[in-house]
Amino acid sequence: xxxxxxxxxxxxxxxxxxxxxxxxxxxxxxxxxxxxxxxxxxxxxxxxxxxxxxxxxxxxxxxxxxxxxxxxxxxxxxxxxxxxxxxxxxxxxxxxxxxxxxxxxxxxxxxxxx
Amino acid sequence: xxxxxxxxxxxxxxxxxxxxxxxxxxxxxxxxxxxxxxxxxxxxxxxxxxxxxxxxxxxxxxxxxxxxxxxxxxxxxxxxxxxxxxxxxxxxxxxxxxxxxxxxxxxxxxxxxxx
Numbered sequence: 001x002x003x004x005x006x007x008x009x010x011x012x013x014x015x016x017x018x019x020x021x022x023x024x025x026x027x028x029x030x031x032x033x034x035x036x037x038x039x040x041x042x043x044x045x046x047x048x049x050x051x052x053x054x055x056x057x058x059x060x061x062x063x064x065x066x067x068x069x070x071x072x073x074x075x076x077x078x079x080x081x082x083x084x085x086x087x088x089x090x091x092x093x094x095x096x097x098x099x100x101x102x103x104x105x106x107x108x109x110x111x112x113x114x
Numbered sequence: 115x116x117x118x119x120x121x122x123x124x125x126x127x128x129x130x131x132x133x134x135x136x137x138x139x140x141x142x143x144x145x146x147x148x149x150x151x152x153x154x155x156x157x158x159x160x161x162x163x164x165x166x167x168x169x170x171x172x173x174x175x176x177x178x179x180x181x182x183x184x185x186x187x188x189x190x191x192x193x194x195x196x197x198x199x200x201x202x203x204x205x206x207x208x209x210x211x212x213x214x215x216x217x218x219x220x221x222x223x224x225x226x227x228x229x
Contacts, residue, residue, distance in 0.1 A: 008154065043118070043205055043220030044157070088156065101170060102218065104149075106156035 003027050006089055006105030015114055019076040023089035023105045026070065030091040030103075033065050035074045038086045038107065047087075048074070079112045086110070116140070118221035120206050126227045127196055135191040135224045139208030146189050147209075147218060148181060152202040160204075163189060164211070196228045 006023045013019055021035075032051055036044035050056045053067045062075040072091075076083055086107040094101075119138040127133050139146050148160040159173040163183045174180070178197075183189040193200055203225050207218040 004156075006156070041222070043207075043222050045220065046217045090157075101159045101162060101173070102157070103159070104157040106154060 001026065002106075003103050004089065004091060004105045007108055008106050010109040010111055012111045012113060013079055015079060015081060015112055017079050017112075019079050019083070019110060019112075021074040021076075021087050021089075021108050021110070023072050023091075024070055025072070025091055025103075027091070027093070027103070028070075029093040032092045032094070033063070033072050034090040034092075034102070035061075035063055036088040036090055036104075038088060040085075044088055076110075079110075081112050081114060084110055084112050118206055118208055118219055120204075120221040120224050122224060123222065124225045124227075126229065128229055129198060130195055132192065132194045133196055133226065135193075135204050135226070137189045137191070137206030137208075137221060139187060139189070139206070140219055141187075142210065143208035143219075144186060144211045145209045145216075146183060147207040148189070148191050149205045149207065150202045151205055151223070157205065160191070193226075196226075198228050201226055201228045 004025045034049040035047045037047050038044040048063045050063050050065050053065045056063045060077045064073040086109045088107040089105040090102040121136045146163040149157045151157050161181050162170040165186045166183050178194045181191045203223040205223045207220045209216045209218045
């Protein structure tokens with residue numbers, strides 16, 4: 001069983017919809033939770049990160065972490081066609097950068113249609 | 115350039131040949147990471163460099179894989195005697211040394227196809 005599970009999709013939604021993307025994990029040592037966005041034939045780029053439990057909001061994006069359930073979510077409000085990409089969750093016990101071996105989910109492919 | 119660059123962008127090779135993949139991190143970034151992205155498998159950590167040394171090479175899948183970094187900058191990932199299962203996108207990332215809350219910046223990757 002993988003340490004991080006993520007539904008690969010694809011997920012297709014109409015423009016303006018609220019999108020919910022989720023990951024579950026099994027390693028209790030994970031403290032840092034990240035969401036990356038990856039456009040086709042590009043490298044992943046960090047969207048948001050959260051330390052421990054709680055919510056974090058940045059514009060149309062909200063990240064939630066529920067450590068008791070080992071469940072994290074990314075919500076996208078008022079989705080736009082430019083949001084069409086693969087969204088990867090990533091987790092680490094030690095941080096987001098230096099010396100931090102990130103464990104990634106497989107990614108969920110999102111398509112926002114006009 | 116401002117970002118992480120990788121070369122070549124695409125590589126097709128025959129089974130059994132050796133390949134070298136190159137990564138140029140963002141200038142001034144002392145930490146460098148290699149990941150592998152296979153279809154349906156997500157990103158898989160391979161190796162981490164701090165300067166020229168590799169404190170964590172636990173993700174290298176076999177002794178056919180090796181990596182080095184010289185001058186605290188450019189890194190090369192070498193795969194010897196390539197196998198078809200080595201076909202994947204190899205991604206490099208770099209980050210500053212300073213705090214745990216740093217961002218890993220990824221390059222566009224090298225797409226390797228082993229025939």
